Amino acid sequence: MQLNSCHPTQSYFENNITTSDPVDLIRELYRATIESIRNAQLAIMKEDIQERNRHITKAQRIIGELATSLMPEHAPELCLRLAQIYEYSLHLIQQGHFTQTTPPLREAQSLMETLLEGWIASQEASSLLSQEAFLTETVSQ
Secondary structure: OOOOOOOHHHHHHHHHHHHOOHHHHHHHHHHHHHHHHHHHHHHHHHOOHHHHHHHHHHHHHHHHHHHHOOOOOOOHHHHHHHHHHHHHHHHHHHHHHHHOOOHHHHHHHHHHHHHHHHHHHHHHHHHHHHHHHHHHHHHHO
């Protein structure tokens, strides 16, 4: 992907992407997906076809990016399950889009919220383990 550094806002985002922790980026992608799905539901209720399409497309692209970033060589079982959840979420989003109904979108949003909560909890647990290891090392010296 070619990044354009001429615009200050673009430079800010480029810097955040290239210097952020990968887990933080994943969490941000989940948040953006959730927001897009939520906005698509609002557009359905307003009968705004263009907005619905825009938000559906954004959610689909983000989930597609999440799916392509999976690394099964590191965690094959986890990646398989995530790929299945992403595929099912995309199916739900398509269903909501085609039927112009919110229940499938609510289910997809709920799945993404659950995954986000899992990433947050895993990072918190990892941070606690790191602190505990540091304290154990400090005390043993």
